[in-house]
Amino acid sequence: MSSAQPMKIVAIGGSVRPRSSTELALRAVLAAAAERGAETTLFSGPDLLLPPYEPGAVDARGRHMLAAIEAADAVVLGSPGYHGTVSGLVKNAIDHLEELRGGSRCYLDGIPIGCVATAYGWQAAVNTLGTLRVLAHSLRGWPTPLGIALNMAGPGVFAEDGSVLEPSVGDSVRIMADQLMSFGRIPAVAPS
Numbered sequence: 001m002s003s004a005q006p007m008k009i010v011a012i013g014g015s016v017r018p019r020s021s022t023e024l025a026l027r028a029v030l031a032a033a034a035e036r037g038a039e040t041t042l043f044s045g046p047d048l049l050l051p052p053y054e055p056g057a058v059d060a061r062g063r064h065m066l067a068a069i070e071a072a073d074a075v076v077l078g079s080p081g082y083h084g085t086v087s088g089l090v091k092n093a094i095d096h097l098e099e100l101r102g103g104s105r106c107y108l109d110g111i112p113i114g115c116v117a118t119a120y121g122w123q124a125a126v127n128t129l130g131t132l133r134v135l136a137h138s139l140r141g142w143p144t145p146l147g148i149a150l151n152m153a154g155p156g157v158f159a160e161d162g163s164v165l166e167p168s169v170g171d172s173v174r175i176m177a178d179q180l181m182s183f184g185r186i187p188a189v190a191p192s
């Protein structure tokens with residue numbers, strides 16, 4: 001990637017709930033990345049209302065999302081913890097990435113992946129973050145050293161306007177943006 005070209009970062013996740021906290025967290029990471037010069041795209045809320053993934057039968061909305069991911073230099077995955085793990089809505093969107101297996105880059109090979117989880121308690125938040133990191137690995141990506149788990153049952157994480165209220169969360173968001181953008185691209189190793 002030439003230094004003249006902005007880094008492209010795509011985030012996928014959230015819920016269809018108005019004022020989804022997961023979406024707010026993804027927006028915060030993307031805003032921090034944009035401040036650092038990245039070009040950012042978010043797929044959240046209604047963007048995730050894709051039909052259940054069927055190999056080879058992706059609709060126009062799904063193809064649009066996949067084209068953005070294929071061109072991305074880094075990806076951020078975000079999910080609420082539903083019954084202790086990644087929500088079906090987010091998992092279905094991630095299942096669509098199967099279409100990238102035979103693409104110009106196999107899945108998310110060699111790029112950094114930020115993982116963000118929210119839940120109404122630490123147990124599901126941390127478990128969901130762990131599952132997102134497993135998904136990132138299985139897609140051949142590199143989870144950033146810092147993942148973000150947010151307990152929405154705790155004191156105000158976000159302000160009314162959606163901005164980050166809790167200073168430690170702001171720090172995590174900035175560190176994740178730094179890690180996504182300083183990672184660089186690791187060339188895929190050709191099989192011998």
Ligand SMILES: Cc1cc2nc3c(=O)[nH]c(=O)nc-3n(C[C@H](O)[C@H](O)[C@H](O)COP(=O)(O)O)c2cc1C
Pocket residue numbers: 014015016017019020021022023080081082083084085118119120121122123124125152
């Ligand atoms: C179907 C469903 C299942 C949930 N399961 C859990 C859970 O197991 N543990 C937990 O701490 N919170 C659980 N929650 C709460 C959500 O994880 C939490 O409110 C989250 O921040 C919602 O994300 P959102 O604001 O992006 O929609 C659940 C919520 C729903 C709707």
